[in-house]
Amino acid sequence: MSDGRFRALLWKDARRELRGKESIAAGVVLVLLFYVLDLFAFPTLAGAPRTAAAVLWTPLLYAAGALAGRAWAAEADRGTLELLRAAPVPLLSHGLSRWVVNLVITLALALVGFVAGGALFALPVTVEVALPLALGAVGLSILASLAAALAAQARSRDVLLPILLVPLAAPLLQAGIAATLSALAGLPLSEARAPLLVLAAYDLVALGVSLVLWPILLEGE
Amino acid sequence: MKAGFEAKARQVSLAAVLVGFPVLLYLTWFVAPDWSYQPDVTAPLTRKILFFHPPSAWASFIAYAVVFVLGIAYLNERDLRHDRAARAAAEVGFMMNSIALATGTLWGIQEWAKAGQNALATVYSEPKVLVVVVLWLTFAAYLLLRRFVDGPERQARLAAVFGVLGFIAVPASFLTSRLLTTSLHPDIAGPGSNPDAAVSGDVGMILLVGFLVFLALFVHLWLQRLRILRLEDETAVLEAQETDTP
Numbered sequence: 001m002s003d004g005r006f007r008a009l010l011w012k013d014a015r016r017e018l019r020g021k022e023s024i025a026a027g028v029v030l031v032l033l034f035y036v037l038d039l040f041a042f043p044t045l046a047g048a049p050r051t052a053a054a055v056l057w058t059p060l061l062y063a064a065g066a067l068a069g070r071a072w073a074a075e076a077d078r079g080t081l082e083l084l085r086a087a088p089v090p091l092l093s094h095g096l097s098r099w100v101v102n103l104v105i106t107l108a109l110a111l112v113g114f115v116a117g118g119a120l121f122a123l124p125v126t127v128e129v130a131l132p133l134a135l136g137a138v139g140l141s142i143l144a145s146l147a148a149a150l151a152a153q154a155r156s157r158d159v160l161l162p163i164l165l166v167p168l169a170a171p172l173l174q175a176g177i178a179a180t181l182s183a184l185a186g187l188p189l190s191e192a193r194a195p196l197l198v199l200a201a202y203d204l205v206a207l208g209v210s211l212v213l214w215p216i217l218l219e220g221e
Numbered sequence: 222m223k224a225g226f227e228a229k230a231r232q233v234s235l236a237a238v239l240v241g242f243p244v245l246l247y248l249t250w251f252v253a254p255d256w257s258y259q260p261d262v263t264a265p266l267t268r269k270i271l272f273f274h275p276p277s278a279w280a281s282f283i284a285y286a287v288v289f290v291l292g293i294a295y296l297n298e299r300d301l302r303h304d305r306a307a308r309a310a311a312e313v314g315f316m317m318n319s320i321a322l323a324t325g326t327l328w329g330i331q332e333w334a335k336a337g338q339n340a341l342a343t344v345y346s347e348p349k350v351l352v353v354v355v356l357w358l359t360f361a362a363y364l365l366l367r368r369f370v371d372g373p374e375r376q377a378r379l380a381a382v383f384g385v386l387g388f389i390a391v392p393a394s395f396l397t398s399r400l401l402t403t404s405l406h407p408d409i410a411g412p413g414s415n416p417d418a419a420v421s422g423d424v425g426m427i428l429l430v431g432f433l434v435f436l437a438l439f440v441h442l443w444l445q446r447l448r449i450l451r452l453e454d455e456t457a458v459l460e461a462q463e464t465d466t467p
């Protein structure tokens with residue numbers, strides 16, 4: 001992979017997101033909508049750590065999927081997937097460039113959720129709560145980008161995307177929620193070492209596998 | 222797979238199922254311990270599900286491993302026969318997984334649910350039951366993906382990619398549930414298993430018979446489904462040739 005060509009691709013994908021501002025705006029609104037709905041149901045989350053963990057993780061999962069799906073769907077609708085394949089750039093660079101942009105957006109959404117949780121539900125705004133969300137956002141951005149590229153080549157991709165993403169993200173969610181529960185109980189980071197290691201390991205494995213799968217996923221017939 | 226070998230394997234696996242299932246039922250009812258005299262056993266009769274639930278779950282894990290290996294083989298060789306075999310394995314694996322889920326649900330409702338609790342919620346909040354649910358969702362997603370993709374080559378390629386991704390997610394989910402959570406579900410094997418729950422003696426022997434019977438059932442149904450899919454493909458080719466003929 002040539003660094004210059006990868007940087008050019010990354011710049012192209014980043015500029016497209018910044019120019020449209022659709023992804024960030026839609027993602028922030030989507031995350032906040034979840035919180036408004038949660039406010040209808042739970043005036044307080046004091047003494048309900050499991051509900052609090054769900055409040056933190058559910059918007060992140062759905063927003064990561066929806067935004068990754070939107071980017072690939074736009075390529076498929078405009079027919080520019082074929083143009084991408086024809087460009088003299090390795091297919092892996094296209095996948096990685098899209099993932100890096102998704103990663104930044106997903107991390108930003110995790111931050112919005114983290115701050116909203118603190119402001120609306122008085123959840124602790126601590127490193128112990130933030131770290132699992134950040135590690136989860138990394139893994140979710142990888143898996144959501146792959147699932148979105150899969151769904152973009154199928155019919156009814158909007159329905160298909162969450163069906164593909166949720167089983168793949170299950171280990172991340174299990175470990176992330178376990179680490180969040182530990183943080184909400186006021187325990188130090190060392191007490192959540194096992195789930196944090198699982199999160200980091202799954203992120204690395206997903207990234208490694210994605211390096212192999214991107215070229216296959218984006219190749220033409 | 223050679224046609225002669227495949228036909229032989231179909232016959233042998235069918236014979237194993239026809240002999241093995243009555244033997245498994247006999248062992249379950251007449252040789253397995255009578256748990257009704259043990260005060261700590263809540264539902265002694267339902268406990269007999271032990272000889273059907275783990276074997277069907279293990280068979281579904283093997284089915285997913287077959288899907289993974291055949292997916293890799295397809296991506297290497299781009300031979301649609303590997304994809305057809307992977308699809309057949311996924312369909313039968315989904316069925317095995319559904320059996321594991323149904324039997325596990327029945328068992329969990331009887332053994333774990335307490336008065337005043339929602340029985341289904343108790344069962345499905347169990348981390349180890351959730352692993353089987355994750356596998357069920359993965360099989361469902363794999364089969365749905367195939368339905369939503371047009372063109373055999375594209376369908377095979379995308380299904381193989383998802384098969385590889387799912388194969389990483391399912392063991393990761395299994396390990397996560399073992400390493401991170403306490404559970405009502407007994408760990409009878411694998412990492413983190415509980416020595417008190419480990420099976421031995423007659424129970425272990427019957428469990429092994431159950432596993433072999435469900436393995437034979439998986440192999441037989443897989444090969445039968447593979448045969449049907451091959452015939453469907455051949456029929457489609459013949460129909461296309463007939464349409465092209467003026």
